[in-house]
Structure formats: C-alpha cells, structure tokens
Amino acid sequence: MGTLLFLIAKRLFLGLLTLLVISVIIFFMVELLPGDIAEAVLGMGATEENLAALRKQMGLDQPAPVRYLNWLSGAVVGDFGTSLISGERVTTIIGQRFMNTLFLAAYAAVIAVPFAITLGVIVALLRNTLFDRVANVVTLTSISSPEFFLGYILILYFSVQTGMFPAISSLNADMTFLELLHRTFLPALTLVLVVTAHMMRMTRAAIINLLASPYIEMARLKGMPPWKVIVKHALPNAWAPIINVVALNLAYLITGVVLVEVVFVYPGIGQSLVDAVSKRDFPVVQACCLIFAATFILLNIAADVGAILTNPRLRHPK
Amino acid sequence: MKKDQALIDRLAEEARKGRISRRNFMHYSLAAGLTASSATGLWTTTAMAQPKPGGVFRLGAHDGNTSDTHDPGTYLSFSVIQLAHTYRAYLTLIEPDGSNGPDVATEWSATPDAKEWTFKLNERATFHSGGKVTANDVIASMNHHRGEDSTSAAKALLKDVEDIVDNGDNSVTFKLGSSNADLPWLMTDYHLPICPANADGSLNWQSGDGCGPYKLVEAEFGVGFRLVRHEDWHLEGAYFDEIVIQVLNDPNARQTALVTGDVDAITQLELKTLALLQRNPQIAIDNVPSAAAITMPMFCDTAPFDNVDVRNALKLSIDRQEIIDKIAFGTATMGNDFHHSPAMPYWPDDLEQTPYDPDQAKALLKKAGAEGLSVDLSVADSVFSGAVDLCVLYAEHAKAAGININVIREPNDGYYSDVWLKKPWCAVQWGARPTPDVMYSLAYKDDAAWNESRWQNARFNELLRTAKAELDDAKRAEMYREMAILAKDDGGTVIPMFPNFVYARRSNVMHGEQLAASWQMDGARACSRWWFG
Numbered sequence: 001m002g003t004l005l006f007l008i009a010k011r012l013f014l015g016l017l018t019l020l021v022i023s024v025i026i027f028f029m030v031e032l033l034p035g036d037i038a039e040a041v042l043g044m045g046a047t048e049e050n051l052a053a054l055r056k057q058m059g060l061d062q063p064a065p066v067r068y069l070n071w072l073s074g075a076v077v078g079d080f081g082t083s084l085i086s087g088e089r090v091t092t093i094i095g096q097r098f099m100n101t102l103f104l105a106a107y108a109a110v111i112a113v114p115f116a117i118t119l120g121v122i123v124a125l126l127r128n129t130l131f132d133r134v135a136n137v138v139t140l141t142s143i144s145s146p147e148f149f150l151g152y153i154l155i156l157y158f159s160v161q162t163g164m165f166p167a168i169s170s171l172n173a174d175m176t177f178l179e180l181l182h183r184t185f186l187p188a189l190t191l192v193l194v195v196t197a198h199m200m201r202m203t204r205a206a207i208i209n210l211l212a213s214p215y216i217e218m219a220r221l222k223g224m225p226p227w228k229v230i231v232k233h234a235l236p237n238a239w240a241p242i243i244n245v246v247a248l249n250l251a252y253l254i255t256g257v258v259l260v261e262v263v264f265v266y267p268g269i270g271q272s273l274v275d276a277v278s279k280r281d282f283p284v285v286q287a288c289c290l291i292f293a294a295t296f297i298l299l300n301i302a303a304d305v306g307a308i309l310t311n312p313r314l315r316h317p318k
Numbered sequence: 319m320k321k322d323q324a325l326i327d328r329l330a331e332e333a334r335k336g337r338i339s340r341r342n343f344m345h346y347s348l349a350a351g352l353t354a355s356s357a358t359g360l361w362t363t364t365a366m367a368q369p370k371p372g373g374v375f376r377l378g379a380h381d382g383n384t385s386d387t388h389d390p391g392t393y394l395s396f397s398v399i400q401l402a403h404t405y406r407a408y409l410t411l412i413e414p415d416g417s418n419g420p421d422v423a424t425e426w427s428a429t430p431d432a433k434e435w436t437f438k439l440n441e442r443a444t445f446h447s448g449g450k451v452t453a454n455d456v457i458a459s460m461n462h463h464r465g466e467d468s469t470s471a472a473k474a475l476l477k478d479v480e481d482i483v484d485n486g487d488n489s490v491t492f493k494l495g496s497s498n499a500d501l502p503w504l505m506t507d508y509h510l511p512i513c514p515a516n517a518d519g520s521l522n523w524q525s526g527d528g529c530g531p532y533k534l535v536e537a538e539f540g541v542g543f544r545l546v547r548h549e550d551w552h553l554e555g556a557y558f559d560e561i562v563i564q565v566l567n568d569p570n571a572r573q574t575a576l577v578t579g580d581v582d583a584i585t586q587l588e589l590k591t592l593a594l595l596q597r598n599p600q601i602a603i604d605n606v607p608s609a610a611a612i613t614m615p616m617f618c619d620t621a622p623f624d625n626v627d628v629r630n631a632l633k634l635s636i637d638r639q640e641i642i643d644k645i646a647f648g649t650a651t652m653g654n655d656f657h658h659s660p661a662m663p664y665w666p667d668d669l670e671q672t673p674y675d676p677d678q679a680k681a682l683l684k685k686a687g688a689e690g691l692s693v694d695l696s697v698a699d700s701v702f703s704g705a706v707d708l709c710v711l712y713a714e715h716a717k718a719a720g721i722n723i724n725v726i727r728e729p730n731d732g733y734y735s736d737v738w739l740k741k742p743w744c745a746v747q748w749g750a751r752p753t754p755d756v757m758y759s760l761a762y763k764d765d766a767a768w769n770e771s772r773w774q775n776a777r778f779n780e781l782l783r784t785a786k787a788e789l790d791d792a793k794r795a796e797m798y799r800e801m802a803i804l805a806k807d808d809g810g811t812v813i814p815m816f817p818n819f820v821y822a823r824r825s826n827v828m829h830g831e832q833l834a835a836s837w838q839m840d841g842a843r844a845c846s847r848w849w850f851g
Contacts, residue, residue, distance in 0.1 A: 039735060054469040085385040085392075086539070093384065152570060159578050167574040170542060170564055262568050265575075267541045272384040275540060279385045 015297040037280035081283040101268040105253035108191035120203025139197035151263035169264040187264040195249040202245040206238035240307035247303035255292040325350040369849040375558040378581040382565030384540035391470030403842040406511035406528035414832040432497040438489040442552040446533040453484035458515030472509035497787030503752045531556035531846035557849035583823035589647040606819045609659040609750035615771035617742040618810040627686035634679040635716040645704040653813030656805035661835035666799035679719035692722040696744035700730035771810030778804045
C-alpha cells in the first residue's frame with residue numbers, strides 16, 4: 001500500500017509540472033493569435049487612441065514574460081486573477097459554469113458507464129450473433145456522427161415532434177432536481193450516445209480476449225453457466241483496459257462538450273472558454289485550460305491506480 | 319362587386335395575428351369586394367387592436383458572450399444592445415416610423431449655427447434604484463465616453479462635443495466645436511444610455527441600474543437576463559409584466575426554441591430555412607428593410623481602380639437582383655452604390671438604379687483601355703452569411719463583361735485588421751447608422767480614418783460639411799441627393815444590397831403597424847413596444 005501512495009504522490013507531482021508547462025504553452029499561444037484583447041473588446045469601432053487607453057488599463061503595455069510571471073505568482077497561491085474584460089474574479093466567472101459542466105458529465109456518466117459495460121458483457125456473451133452486430137452498428141454509428149448532428153436528431157424527435165423534452169437546457173436557480181434532470185436529459189443522452197461505443201467495444205474485446213484462456217475453459221468444463229463465467233472469471237481480469245477507457249471517456253465528458261453546450265444552450269464551461277479565446281481574455285482561457293488539463297491528469301492517475309488495485313500482481317509486487 | 323365573406327374573415331384573422339402587412343391587407347380586402355374605407359375600418363379594429371398589458375415575454379437573442387459587461391462604452395454584442403434598450407434609456411430614440419423622438423429628453427433645440435444643442439429632460443424619468451434622472455447623470459453618462467482615458471467605442475462619435483453644461487432648469491446644453499445638425503440623432507447610439515452618476519462625477523455603470531422600461535432582476539452575460547416592469551417609466555408602453563432575454567447563439571437552437579414555444583420571439587433567422595419556417599402557422603416573420611449594408615470598396619488611388627470608368631464598369635457588371643434572390647433569399651433592399659438606405663432619413667427616391675449591363679461595362683472598359691480586366695476581390699466567410707457565395711456569383715456576372723474577378727478567401731480571424739483598409743478591393747458588412755451624415759463622415763469623408771475606398775471628391779466633401787450644419791430639412795435632403803449621385807457615378811464602392819432584418823415571433827405576439835429599422839426587434843425595443851394578443 002505504501003508503494004501505491006508513493007506512486008500517487010509521484011504522479012501528482014509530475015502532474016503539477018505538466019500543468020506548469022501547459023500554462024506556458026497556453027500563454028504564448030494566446031499571444032500568437034492575431035489581434036489583441038483591446039481590439040477584440042472594442043471591435044471594428046476602435047480608434048488607435050482608445051485602443052492605447054484600453055491596453056494601458058489592462059496592463060498590456062508590459063512585456064509578455066512579465067505578464068506571465070505576474071499571473072503565475074498569483075496562480076501558485078490559488079489566485080487566478082480577474083478577467084481582463086469584465087474585471088470579475090475568474091473563479092466567479094468559471095465556478096458556476098464548471099459545476100454545470102460537472103453535473104452534465106456526471107449525469108451522462110451515471111447512465112453511460114453501467115450501460116456500456118453491461119452491454120459490452122452481453123455482446124461478449126452473444127458474440128457474432130445478430131444482437132452483437134446490431135449493437136455494434138448502432139453504437140459505432142452514433143460515435144461516428146458529429147455530436148451536434150446527434151443533438152439535432154434528438155431535438156427533432158424528442159422536442160419538436162413529441163414535445164417530451166425541452167429543446168433548450170437553460171437552467172435557473174429555483175429548479176427542482178427532477179426538473180433539472182428533465183431539462184438536461186437531451187444533452188446528457190447525446191453525450192451517452194457519443195461515449196458508449198468506445199467503452200462497450202473495449203469491454204467486449206477485453207472479455208473475448210480472455211475467453212480463450214485455460215482457466216475460462218476450466219470454468220466452463222466444470223459446468224458454470226456462460227454469464228457466470230464472464231462475470232466471475234473473465235471480467236475481474238478485464239478491468240484494467242476497461243477502466244482506462246472509462247477514464248478517458250469521463251475526461252472527454254468534461255472537456256469535449258462545447259458543441260453539445262452550443263446546440264442545447266447549456267451554460268457550461270466550454271462556452272466560456274470559446275468566448276474567452278475569441279476575446280483573448282487570457283486569465284479565463286488559462287483557468288479553463290488548466291481545469292481541463294487537471295481533469296485529464298487526475299483521471300489518468302485514477303485509471304492507473306484502478307488498474308493496479310484490480311490486479312493482485314501489481315498490488316503485491318515482489 | 320360581390321363580397322367574398324370567407325376571404326374577408328380570413329384576412330381579418332390574419333390581421334389579428336399580425337401575419338399580414340397593411341398594404342397586403344388593403345390590397346386583398348379590395349379584391350374581396352370591400353370599399354377602401356371599410357377595409358381601413360376593419361384593419362383598425364383587427365390588426366390595430368389595443369395593446370393589453372400582461373405576460374412574460376421570452377426573447378431568444380443571438381450574439382451573446384460571457385465576456386459582455388454593463389459598460390456602455392464596450393457594448394458590442396447584439397444581445398447586450400437588445401438588453402440596453404430594455405433596462406436603460408437614451409436622450410432620444412428612433413420611433414417605429416423612423417423619426418427621431420423623445421426619450422429621457424422631452425424636447426431639444428439648437429442655435430442657428432447648430433453649434434449648441436439644449437436638451438430638456440423629462441421630469442418623470444427615474445432610475446430603477448429610485449432617484450430622479452438629473453442633468454448631472456446625463457453629463458456623467460456622456461463624459462464616460464469622452465476625455466483622454468476613455469476606452470469607449472463612442473469616443474469618436476462625441477469628438478465634436480467640447481463641453482456639456484447643466485443649465486440648472488433640468489436641461490443640459492451640448493457645446494460643439496463644429497456645427498452638427500445631427501446631434502439629436504447621435505443620442506440614439508446604443509453606447510450612450512443614461513446611467514446614474516457617482517458623487518465624483520464618474521459614471522456608475524457597474525450596478526446595472528438604468529432608467530429604461532424594465533428593471534434588471536437577474537443578469538448572467540452570455541446566458542440570459544430577467545427583468546420586471548419599471549412602474550415609473552417615463553414613456554408609454556412596457557406592456558409585458560416581465561421580460562426574459564435568453565442568449566441563443568446557435569441559429570438552430572433559436573429556431574427550435576421558437577417552434578417548440580420555449581421562447582416567444584427570436585432575433586436573426588437563418589435565411590436558408592426561412593421558407594420552411596414560413597409554413598408554420600404559429601409563427602409570424604418580420605422582414606424589415608434596414609440601414610445595414612454590404613459594401614465592396616475599391617481603392618480609388620490604386621490601379622486599376624483609379625480610373626472612374628473601371629469603377630463604373632464593375633458597378634454595371636453585377637446582377638443585384640440575382641444576388642438578392644440567391645444570397646439573401648429575397649430579404650434585402652437593392653443597393654445603388656451610395657451608402658444611404660431607404661431606411662435612413664433624407665433618402666433620395668428618384669435616382670436611377672444602376673442596371674446589370676455587361677455591354678455598357680465592356681464599352682467603358684474599352685474607353686479606359688482596360689479590356690480583359692482581371693482584379694482580386696478579398697472576402698471571408700465571417701463577413702456575413704453567404705459572403706463568399708456572393709463574391710463568386712459576382713465573378714460569374716462579371717465574366718459576361720469580359721472581367722475576371724479572382725475571389726480570394728481570407729481567414730476569418732483578423733479580417734478587419736488585416737484585410738479591410740489594407741487590400742485594394744474587399745467585401746465588408748456595415749451595421750446600420752442613423753443618418754447619412756454619420757455614415758458618410760465615417761467611411762466616405764476625404765480624411766476619415768475609415769475612408770474604405772480612399773475616395774477623394776471635393777464637391778462631395780464640401781456638401782458633406784455644409785449639410786452637417788444645415789438645420790433646414792429640405793435643403794439637407796437636396797444636398798444628400800447630390801452626394802448620392804456623386805457617390806454612385808464617381809465613388810469607389812459597389813453596394814449590392816442592404817440586407818433586411820429578419821426575425822420572428824409566435825403569432826400571439828403583437829406589434830404596431832410599423833417596426834423601427836435601426837436594429838432588429840423593432841429597433842431593439844420589442845420588449846417595451848410589443849404585447850400579447
């Protein structure tokens with residue numbers, strides 16, 4: 001167990017270093033974009049004079065490395081600064097939106113993960129039957145379609161034609177939890193359709209891979225029913241790759257949902273990132289990107305730890 | 319003529335739902351056998367039904383960003399402009415009939431040289447937070463855009479203003495460095511709402527307080543706003559009890575929300591699907607000619623555009639009607655190469671329309687010794703929806719005149735900093751400006767920073783200066799007419815069309831007979847002018 005904790009600590013430390021490198025890259029990429037924040041804020045109507053005034057007000061007259069170090073010295077003590085445009089704290093701007101994104105991701109994950117793994121087990125059991133083929137074709141079709149297209153199809157059937165669910169998922173503070181679930185069902189369903197195929201097919205492949213092993217044959221020979229062979233003997237050994245894929249997809253649910261947010265007008269963090277990039281609002285871009293990067297790093301660590309925990313050989317190394 | 323009662327009933331029904339214009343109503347009513355006077359009577363009793371108060375009006379607006387703010391100096395997104403006209407008020411406003419009407423100012427007058435303008439303030443105007451709107455507030459609201467450190471986009475608009483004084487009798491006087499007969503029109507600019515002043519004379523815009531028809535209750539920029547009626551508002555209207563403005567950036571989400579009834583009205587329709595939306599009987603579409611414009615400025619000091627015959631040949635080589643039909647799906651007003659739309663005051667209605675005439679264009683090119691002309695035209699997708707298609711179609715039209723137009727597709731990002739004013743010929747979209755003077759001074763005056771066609775015409779500039787100081791409307795109109803002719807026959811800008819504002823509402827949402835053309839949604843004042851029928 002001690003080695004495991006050491007491993008986590010080491011990974012977290014490397015993760016922090018990665019975040020630092022990412023923050024440098026993001027800063028200079030934003031610098032490379034044509035035009036600057038003053039031009040973006042004032043639009044086509046800007047004159048040289050008020051551009052200069054605005055740049056001074058935003059501190060853009062300082063050289064880039066100085067601005068980066070100023071930002072970094074705040075960030076290491078947890079102060080992500082204020083938006084260059086609205087002057088509000090970055091945490092205020094992003095906070096609620098990040099919670100919304102987490103909520104949608106959790107909603108989709110709670111449906112998608114059990115659904116995909118169960119389906120994966122079933123198609124492994126019924127492999128090469130018609131059911132297997134149909135499940136594969138349907139899930140592969142949904143993963144191959146762009147998310148906005150899936151979203152529009154769902155809107156067409158579930159809100160325009162039948163009116164079962166609202167077409168736009170705007171939230172307000174006095175909604176009950178049930179209302180919330182109802183209102184955000186279509187975006188969650190879109191995300192479920194997008195991530196299911198990957199997890200299901202990995203489950204299926206991992207299990208089928210193991211079915212040729214001698215101990216599975218042994219289990220079969222002693223007369224176990226096929227579903228029990230899979231759930232009791234194959235699945236525990238297949239967890240590692242499945243957990244990896246699940247972690248990747250969870251990260252995607254948080255970082256890759258901009259299109260779904262746009263289609264369903266869901267106030268998540270993706271939209272604020274896009275707005276911030278188009279306005280060159282560096283502190284907000286930086287905070288959003290670091291959140292996304294941290295999500296990937298943490299979920300990857302979780303996947304590795306999960307893989308170790310499910311594998312006795314890794315849990316008790318010689 | 320026998321009366322066709324079934325048709326009359328249907329017309330009355332259409333009129334009640336606001337789905338038919340007055341002109342069409344009269345036309346069909348006469349065809350159905352009504353006399354002109356009874357048709358007028360029927361129109362007033364049905365379509366012009368008295369506005370009634372009540373209800374929550376939910377408006378889906380495009381163009382909202384999380385980075386928007388309450389600072390009037392940096393207003394840019396349409397959703398915020400829409401909001402600004404709902405929670406804040408201006409000195410003057412644009413009436414549905416296009417005239418300049420009173421808002422916070424009840425009346426105004428100028429000295430004969432148009433150098434001093436005095437605005438009398440409405441005694442009844444109050445802020446949502448309670449205080450009366452005073453001369454101090456007006457001065458702070460204007461000074462916010464003036465001065466050295468101002469970051470306001472309206473700074474240039476007010477650069478003639480030298481001083482604003484409080485006359486002590488609830489009126490203010492603007493003292494200008496040079497004559498400007500248009501100042502009351504400038505006061506309708508969306509950057510210039512009246513906000514409360516701080517004790518030190520600076521402007522308190524941060525609180526979101528205003529003196530407009532609705533009071534802000536909740537505001538989340540880029541997401542939505544909720545407002546309730548300001549019971550002490552100083553003007554007529556504000557029929558809805560509550561307003562919800564929801565930002566719906568995606569055109570599809572906007573239209574779906576309207577179709578499913580999640581919102582009552584939406585801005586900016588996708589023109590490609592207009593015909594499909596029109597078939598829905600629960601939806602009424604408003605198609606309003608506007609003063610927004612598509613321009614294609616050529617550098618008049620750069621070969622081959624320095625030859626007026628080449629410029630005119632290019633103006634003759636575009637089939638404007640086909641452009642309107644295919645690019646704007648019929649929702650545009652034809653341009654005639656002078657930047658003055660029928661939706662602006664002083665529009666000269668008797669000028670000859672430049673036709674599509676490749677033969678005449680060929681003759682002009684021959685005269686200029688520029689047969690087989692080949693020119694580059696820069697454009698980007700982001701200029702407006704269909705911009706690249708428009709240019710490609712133009713290039714096809716020009717082939718008939720033996721002109722080769724190379725359409726160059728530029729990147730969207732930075733188009734207005736790297737292409738516009740830099741490349742000798744490009745496509746540009748202009749927002750609506752209230753008067754011809756504002757438009758011409760901005761982009762056609764000889765020394766304007768944005769003289770996008772680098773056009774120098776002594777007579778035009780002389781007229782522009784005289785017209786600006788002229789308080790007599792008839793004389794001004796005559797000058798703008800002459801300037802239009804100069805721009806059309808000598809200028810360097812091809813103006814194929816003025817795109818209409820096309821927006822939609824549920825058919826139970828009613829509005830007056832005319833819609834203001836300064837912005838979408840009835841000059842962005844739908845929330846205070848419209849009502850539920």
